[in-house]
Amino acid sequence: MLFSKETLGRIDRILDAARSDGREILYEHEIYRILKVIGLETPRFVFVEHPDAVDDALLHRFNHRIVLKIVSPDIAHKQKLGGVRKVRNREPLFIQFLLHRMREEVLSHFPDDDPPDIRGFLLTEYIPHTQALGYEVLLGFREDDAFGPVLTLSKGGEDAEFFARYYDPANLFLPPLDTSRAMKLVSGLNIRYKFEEIGHPEYLEHFATAASLLSRLAWHYSFVAAPRPRFIIRALDINPFVITADNRFVAVDGFARFAPAGAEEKSVPPVNTDHLEGFFAPDGIAVVGVSANPDKSSLGRIIARQLHDMGRDDLWLLNPRGGEVVFDRTVYPLYRNLSELPRAPDLLVYAAPARYVENFLRHPGTDAPKAVILIPGIPSDMDYAGFTARLDAITPGTTRIIGPNCMGVFHAPEGENRGVNTLFIEEERLDLRSSPRANTVLLTQSGAFSVTAIDKFQNSGLLRSVVSFGNKYDVKLTDLMAYFADRPGVDLLALYAEGLDPGEGRQFFQLARSISKPIIVYKAGKTDAGAKVTASHTASMSGSYDVFRAACRQAGVILVENIETHYDLVRVFSLMSRRIPVGSRVAGVVNAGFESAVGADALIHLRQADLAQATAQRLRQLDTTGLIDTGSAFLDITPMADDRMYADFVEAVLGDPNVDCVFVSVVPHTNTLKTLPDTCRDLDSLANRLVALSEKYPKPMVISVNAGRYYQDFVSVLEENGLPVYSDIRSAITSLDRFVAWHLGQRGDGAGV
Numbered sequence: 001m002l003f004s005k006e007t008l009g010r011i012d013r014i015l016d017a018a019r020s021d022g023r024e025i026l027y028e029h030e031i032y033r034i035l036k037v038i039g040l041e042t043p044r045f046v047f048v049e050h051p052d053a054v055d056d057a058l059l060h061r062f063n064h065r066i067v068l069k070i071v072s073p074d075i076a077h078k079q080k081l082g083g084v085r086k087v088r089n090r091e092p093l094f095i096q097f098l099l100h101r102m103r104e105e106v107l108s109h110f111p112d113d114d115p116p117d118i119r120g121f122l123l124t125e126y127i128p129h130t131q132a133l134g135y136e137v138l139l140g141f142r143e144d145d146a147f148g149p150v151l152t153l154s155k156g157g158e159d160a161e162f163f164a165r166y167y168d169p170a171n172l173f174l175p176p177l178d179t180s181r182a183m184k185l186v187s188g189l190n191i192r193y194k195f196e197e198i199g200h201p202e203y204l205e206h207f208a209t210a211a212s213l214l215s216r217l218a219w220h221y222s223f224v225a226a227p228r229p230r231f232i233i234r235a236l237d238i239n240p241f242v243i244t245a246d247n248r249f250v251a252v253d254g255f256a257r258f259a260p261a262g263a264e265e266k267s268v269p270p271v272n273t274d275h276l277e278g279f280f281a282p283d284g285i286a287v288v289g290v291s292a293n294p295d296k297s298s299l300g301r302i303i304a305r306q307l308h309d310m311g312r313d314d315l316w317l318l319n320p321r322g323g324e325v326v327f328d329r330t331v332y333p334l335y336r337n338l339s340e341l342p343r344a345p346d347l348l349v350y351a352a353p354a355r356y357v358e359n360f361l362r363h364p365g366t367d368a369p370k371a372v373i374l375i376p377g378i379p380s381d382m383d384y385a386g387f388t389a390r391l392d393a394i395t396p397g398t399t400r401i402i403g404p405n406c407m408g409v410f411h412a413p414e415g416e417n418r419g420v421n422t423l424f425i426e427e428e429r430l431d432l433r434s435s436p437r438a439n440t441v442l443l444t445q446s447g448a449f450s451v452t453a454i455d456k457f458q459n460s461g462l463l464r465s466v467v468s469f470g471n472k473y474d475v476k477l478t479d480l481m482a483y484f485a486d487r488p489g490v491d492l493l494a495l496y497a498e499g500l501d502p503g504e505g506r507q508f509f510q511l512a513r514s515i516s517k518p519i520i521v522y523k524a525g526k527t528d529a530g531a532k533v534t535a536s537h538t539a540s541m542s543g544s545y546d547v548f549r550a551a552c553r554q555a556g557v558i559l560v561e562n563i564e565t566h567y568d569l570v571r572v573f574s575l576m577s578r579r580i581p582v583g584s585r586v587a588g589v590v591n592a593g594f595e596s597a598v599g600a601d602a603l604i605h606l607r608q609a610d611l612a613q614a615t616a617q618r619l620r621q622l623d624t625t626g627l628i629d630t631g632s633a634f635l636d637i638t639p640m641a642d643d644r645m646y647a648d649f650v651e652a653v654l655g656d657p658n659v660d661c662v663f664v665s666v667v668p669h670t671n672t673l674k675t676l677p678d679t680c681r682d683l684d685s686l687a688n689r690l691v692a693l694s695e696k697y698p699k700p701m702v703i704s705v706n707a708g709r710y711y712q713d714f715v716s717v718l719e720e721n722g723l724p725v726y727s728d729i730r731s732a733i734t735s736l737d738r739f740v741a742w743h744l745g746q747r748g749d750g751a752g753v
Helices: 005-020 028-038 092-107 160-166 179-186 191-197 203-220 299-309 354-361 384-394 447-456 477-485 504-514 537-541 544-555 563-575 593-601 613-622 643-654 686-696 709-720 729-743
Strands: 045-048 065-071 084-088 120-125 136-144 148-155 171-173 231-243 249-251 254-260 285-288 315-318 324-327 330-335 347-350 371-374 400-402 408-411 440-444 463-468 492-497 519-523 558-560 585-590 634-636 661-666 701-705
Touching: 005 028, 005 231, 005 254, 028 045, 028 065, 028 203, 028 231, 028 249, 028 254, 065 092, 084 092, 092 120, 136 203, 148 203, 171 179, 171 544, 179 203, 191 203, 203 231, 203 249, 285 299, 299 315, 299 324, 299 330, 347 354, 354 371, 354 384, 440 447, 440 477, 447 463, 447 492, 447 563, 477 492, 477 504, 492 563, 504 544, 519 544, 519 563, 544 558, 558 563, 563 729, 585 593, 585 643, 585 729, 593 634, 593 661, 593 729, 613 643, 643 661, 643 686, 661 729, 686 701, 686 709, 701 709, 701 729
Parallel strands: 285 315, 285 347, 315 330, 347 371, 371 400, 440 463, 440 492, 492 519, 519 558, 585 634, 585 661, 661 701
Antiparallel strands: 045 120, 065 084, 065 120, 136 148, 136 231, 148 171, 231 249, 231 254, 324 330, 408 463
16 A cells, blocks of 8 residues: 555655755655656656756657746745746747746846745646636645644635635545545545536546545655654645546646654654553552641542542542541541552542642652642643653653643442542532443543533433543543543543644544544634645645544544534433444434424434334324324324323334334423423333333434423433433434434545535
8 A cells, every 4th residue: 555665765866856955845846756656647847947958859848838837946826926827839949038038027026135046947738627616626735743644635726725715625634545445535525426417427536546645645754654754745735636638637736845854753652551540440549738627628638538438448648747637537647748658559649739749759659659640730930841851750650640730530430449539529519420321431631621521411320430631741632542442331432632742633543543432522722823824725724623623534533513512422322322223214202393393304314214004003093182193203292192192102113113213302391291390200200101111122212301490300310211311302313313323334434525
């Protein structure tokens, strides 16, 4: 799939020559040479240093029309300055005259005391083609600090950037791509409809071949490559590739920047899961920063209390002033430093001011802890780079650190593991519940996000572990993903990410592709305020969030655009994790007609089921009022339905062999239903009937309860028994739709639309 050493050697010689000339850009004819080396077609071309070098022999290489271009390292957009002309291929003197005039016109745009460095002229074959949509294509790549090389495919031509910004965003892919994968990606482009309509679906093969070859070039000359290259190609644009009348795919214009690969070049950080068990199954926990004064606000004291309440008898508390703390008649002495502890703890939770952390870590006692959680943020008067440098100097290589500036870890008790909780919110303010069905790991850079998520899911008890990892001094998001990916009992990874360090995005992409479990992520920081005008079209067409979105799409990661959607999808993917759909046929039961209509409008991958004849007959038997349209899979059973009738209709569609999944929408205000706080927990209530049906039938089922807080007890019964509940029908259907689509294989390698 990748290029041979011989091919790379020929490309290196082209880059060497440009570097010897003092340049870190490539001239167009040098780009043509590279493209020809890797197997892409270019126009016939000749570079001359002076107009007088043009003679009959040179012009005889071309047909009746040629393109003249100025060559200068100081001019990026030649055409705007008169540096490009299409002319008839006539006698040498005429062409020489035109080149002299071109030089004069270009120089007229610059002050006399600061002219551009004009190195010569490029003569190329004129490639006739139409500028109709789809026949001019921009293909190129640029280097992203976090993800490495990113391939761009978009409409080409002079208006490429305008089109990408206002009409159809550029399509982004992460190299390398073999030809089959590239074909799969480009087959998702909207332009395929035009090519099919005009009878030329093979044009997509041109796109795929060029994308594959350029992606390999991008990969080889990037910081993600192994072995390390001599040069890094920072950006390369071909704008445009054109489809000719004789069905060729030819590169017409190009731009490239490169640099030698220095020792300080970025790299992809390795995944490191060593000693992470110290955070989640520690043998011994020490908490630093515990106040002896029960009336004094103390994060350390809150954390210590939580660990005590979890039944941890391997708990030691520290305060340099000494003293003692009493929780429920249990007396904890306050040790002054780690060397006083009876034995070395696996986990050290540091909840004192950041400026004192070095004093504790310098004296770890006989054995250094496996894991350290640094809770405090770094004050503005502390230099963070200096702080981390000092940590580097004193932290043993075997010790792993989460933080600083984090809330740390919650891990639910399981078996002999009594669990961990350093999320310093008192129980009366945050009800953190787990349950035997807890199967979701929440990894978040924001501590506040972990708190709001816990609040959202408190009835469902679906969180097995929560990690607020803060500033990522040591333990990274990818380390945690790798650690939990193969853990038994973990069915879902839910992520909240902010910034990605150099190379970390590429590691995220590579790791996510290898994980078979669903990954749901919300990425903060969608705007790219730092984007600058640049000579590279590909760099101006997309920001860092666009690259992140492309990486998620290609890796099969479920990227959400808002926080509420994150919560919605976590519910269905977690609570329905053992109910794998076998198809996309959906049925529903509602008691308000508008809910059925809204639900139908929300379908994307799902399709309404065609109910079996036996089901239709059963529905007619259940329709004692004669008011229900039993010919539809979306059943409006009207507000007249009571709890039993409602449940009977739901069971009828659940039992239908033509139905793969079900939604139930309840507007609970009708007086025929037991949905009030004093009746909703009755055994024969609708809530408990739906719970019983979910236990009887293995099909995915989501519930919508369109009501306010007066009906929260009704919602709680459903959630406490493992059903995903939503506050509106659209959210319920959309979540079910994405859940089914992901499990049916529509999870990655999709191209842009």
